[in-house]
Amino acid sequence: MSLSHRHRTDPQSAPVVRRRQDGYVMTVFGLMLVPLLLMAGLAVDVGYWYNRASDIQKAADAASLAGVVWLPDMVKAASVAKDVAARNGFDDAAANIVVSVTRSAKSPRRLKVLITDTTVGSFFYKNLGGRNIGLSRTSFAEFVTPVPMGSPRNYFGTGPLLTGNQELLYQSVNPYCTSKVNGDRHQSGHYDPLNADGSTLSSCPAAPSNTDHRTGGYELYIDAKAGRPSAIQVRLYDPRYNESPVEPTPPAGSPSVAADEPCRYVTRWQSFATDLGSVQVVAGPIYYWNGSAYVYLPDGQSVSARYVVRQETVWLCVGPDSKRRSGNEDYTFSLYSPDNTPLDDSDNPLKCSKTFSRDTAFDGYTYLGSRRWNTLCDISTSDATGRYILRVKNAGTTANTADGSNQWGVVAKYAGSTGNGTCDGRTDTLCPRVYGKDAISVFANTAASTASFFLAEIGPEHAGKKLKLELWDPGEGGSTIQIMKPKGTNSFTPVDFTWKVGTGTPATTNTLDVTNSVFNGKLVEITVDLTGYAPPADNEWWQIRYTFTSGTVTDRTTWSARIIGDPVHLTEEN
Numbered sequence: 001m002s003l004s005h006r007h008r009t010d011p012q013s014a015p016v017v018r019r020r021q022d023g024y025v026m027t028v029f030g031l032m033l034v035p036l037l038l039m040a041g042l043a044v045d046v047g048y049w050y051n052r053a054s055d056i057q058k059a060a061d062a063a064s065l066a067g068v069v070w071l072p073d074m075v076k077a078a079s080v081a082k083d084v085a086a087r088n089g090f091d092d093a094a095a096n097i098v099v100s101v102t103r104s105a106k107s108p109r110r111l112k113v114l115i116t117d118t119t120v121g122s123f124f125y126k127n128l129g130g131r132n133i134g135l136s137r138t139s140f141a142e143f144v145t146p147v148p149m150g151s152p153r154n155y156f157g158t159g160p161l162l163t164g165n166q167e168l169l170y171q172s173v174n175p176y177c178t179s180k181v182n183g184d185r186h187q188s189g190h191y192d193p194l195n196a197d198g199s200t201l202s203s204c205p206a207a208p209s210n211t212d213h214r215t216g217g218y219e220l221y222i223d224a225k226a227g228r229p230s231a232i233q234v235r236l237y238d239p240r241y242n243e244s245p246v247e248p249t250p251p252a253g254s255p256s257v258a259a260d261e262p263c264r265y266v267t268r269w270q271s272f273a274t275d276l277g278s279v280q281v282v283a284g285p286i287y288y289w290n291g292s293a294y295v296y297l298p299d300g301q302s303v304s305a306r307y308v309v310r311q312e313t314v315w316l317c318v319g320p321d322s323k324r325r326s327g328n329e330d331y332t333f334s335l336y337s338p339d340n341t342p343l344d345d346s347d348n349p350l351k352c353s354k355t356f357s358r359d360t361a362f363d364g365y366t367y368l369g370s371r372r373w374n375t376l377c378d379i380s381t382s383d384a385t386g387r388y389i390l391r392v393k394n395a396g397t398t399a400n401t402a403d404g405s406n407q408w409g410v411v412a413k414y415a416g417s418t419g420n421g422t423c424d425g426r427t428d429t430l431c432p433r434v435y436g437k438d439a440i441s442v443f444a445n446t447a448a449s450t451a452s453f454f455l456a457e458i459g460p461e462h463a464g465k466k467l468k469l470e471l472w473d474p475g476e477g478g479s480t481i482q483i484m485k486p487k488g489t490n491s492f493t494p495v496d497f498t499w500k501v502g503t504g505t506p507a508t509t510n511t512l513d514v515t516n517s518v519f520n521g522k523l524v525e526i527t528v529d530l531t532g533y534a535p536p537a538d539n540e541w542w543q544i545r546y547t548f549t550s551g552t553v554t555d556r557t558t559w560s561a562r563i564i565g566d567p568v569h570l571t572e573e574n
C-alpha cells in the first residue's frame with residue numbers, strides 16, 4: 001500500500017504523467033489555437049463593427065435632426081443633412097459612403113436619413129478570407145410645427161360675412177390699456193380684474209405688467225404653395241379700430257337699422273337711471289333693440305355715478321369693433337417672407353407693413369358684401385414659396401381710455417380666382433391657407449345658442465402624445481364648452497379631457513361647465529390624451545363648441561394649442 005503509494009508518488013514517474021498531460025494540453029491548445037485566435041479576432045472585429053455602427057447611428061441622428069427642420073423643402077433638407085453627416089465623418093462624396101435622405105412616407109414632417117458604409121474593414125476576418133462588410137444605420141427625425149389654429153381655409157376672422165359658410169368669429173386684438181380680464185391674453189398691457197365691471201382703469205403701465213404680454217403681437221401663417229396659379233392678395237377686413245359705422249349711417253331712433261354692413265350682436269354698456277324707471281340717454285348715437293333704447297358712451301364721455309351701468313347685448317349694424325371708451329389705438333399688420341431659418345420666426349425679412357389709425361380709409365372695394373377692406377400686399381408667383389408670417393399688434397398706447405376690442409379678419413385669395421376666391425385647405429392642395437400660430441385671439445359671436453368654431457389641426461402623427469389647450473377668459477355668460485375631435489368630413493364628437501385652473505385639482509370631463517362666468521379673467525388649462533387618435537383622412541381639424549342658454553354665443557377670448565414634447569426630436573417608424 002505504502003509502495004504503491006510511494007510508487008505513485010515516485011518522483012521519477014511523475015514527469016511521465018506530467019509530460020503526458022503537457023503533451024495533451026499542448027495538443028489541445030494547438031488544436032484550439034486557431035479557433036481561439038479566430039474568436040479573439042472576431043471579438044476585436046465585432047467590437048470595431050459595433051463602434052463603427054454606433055458612429056454611423058450618431059451621424060445619421062445628427063443629420064436627420066439638422067435636416068428635418070427644412071421640410072417641406074426637401075432639397076434643402078437633404079443638403080443640410082448630408083453636410084452634417086460629412087462633418088461627422090460620413091461624406092456622401094466618399095466612395096464607400098452612401099447618405100440617403102428621404103421624406104418619410106408616413107409624415108410630411110418626418111425625415112429619414114440612411115447612412116451606409118459599404119466597406120467596413122476588419123482586423124482578422126478579412127485576413128482569414130472574409131470580405132469587407134457593409135453597415136447601415138437609419139434615423140428618423142420629426143419636426144413638430146406649431147399647431148395650426150383657427151381656420152382650415154384661406155380666410156380667418158370674417159365673422160358672419162360668408163353667407164352659408166359663416167365663421168361666426170372675428171380675430172381680435174384689444175388696445176394695450178384694455179385689461180386682460182376682457183379676453184386678450186397677449187396684447188393687453190395689464191391685468192385689472194376690477195375693469196370687467198366697467199370701473200375706471202386703476203393703471204396702465206408703460207412696461208407691461210401682464211406677464212403673458214407678447215411684444216411681437218399675434219402671429220399667423222399664410223401658405224404660399226409652389227405652382228400657385230396667380231398672385232395671392234392678402235386682404236384685411238376692418239383692420240382699424242373704429243366703431244363708427246360705414247355708410248349708410250344707421251338712422252337714430254329707427255327700430256330697424258338698415259346697413260349694408262353685417263349686423264351682429266355686441267356687448268356694450270347699458271345705462272339706466274338709478275331708479276331704473278326710465279332710460280337715461282347719453283348724447284351720441286342711439287340704437288334700438290327689443291323696444292328699449294340703449295346707448296353707448298360716445299367719445300369723451302365717461303361713466304357717471306348717476307347711472308347704473310351694466311353690460312347688455314344689443315344688435316348693431318355697424319362695424320365689428322367694440323369701443324367702450326374714447327381712446328384710440330393704432331394697429332400694425334406686417335407680412336414677413338419665408339427665409340433660411342425656419343425654426344426662428346423672429347428674423348424673417350419684412351415683405352410689407354401697414355399701420356391703421358382710427359380714421360384710416362378703407363380701400364373702397366366691396367368684397368363679401370362689405371366695404372371695410374384694406375389690401376396689405378400681394379405675394380406674387382415669383383415671390384418665395386413657403387410659409388409667410390403675418391404679425392398683428394397694437395401700438396402700446398398708454399391712455400387709460402383705450403378700452404375695447406379691435407375685430408379684424410384676413411383673406412388670402414388668388415388674384416385670378418373667380419367668385420369670392422375662398423377655398424379649403426383640406427380638399428384643395430393649392431389653397432393659400434391662413435391660420436393662427438400657437439395662439440389666437442378671437443371674438444366669437446352669433447345669435448345662436450350653440451356654435452362650433454375651428455380650434456386646431458391635429459394630424460395623426462400626434463397619436464400617443466398629449467394635446468395641451470389653454471383657454472383664456474372663456475365662456476362668460478355661457479353654459480358649457482366642449483372640445484370636439486373630427487369624426488368625419490364634417491362631423492365632430494366631444495372628447496374627454498383633463499382641466500384645471502392655476503394650482504387647482506385637475507378634473508376630467510367632456511363638458512366644461514362655464515356658468516356664472518366662473519372663468520372670467522382665468523386661464524383654463526386642458527390636456528387631451530391622444531392615445532389611439534386616428535382622424536379621418538379628410539379632416540384633421542378640431543372644434544370648440546359653445547352652448548349658451550341665454551341664446552347668444554358671445555365671447556372675447558384667447559385660445560392656445562400645442563403638442564407636448566420637443567419640437568424637434570428623433571423618432572421611430574415601423
Ligand SMILES: [Ca+2]
Binds near residue numbers: 181182183196473521
Ligand atoms: Ca372676461
Ligand SMILES: [Ca+2]
Binds near residue numbers: 339343344345
Ligand atoms: Ca426665420
Ligand SMILES: [Ca+2]
Binds near residue numbers: 238407
Ligand atoms: Ca376693426
Ligand SMILES: [Ca+2]
Binds near residue numbers: 473475476
Ligand atoms: Ca371672455
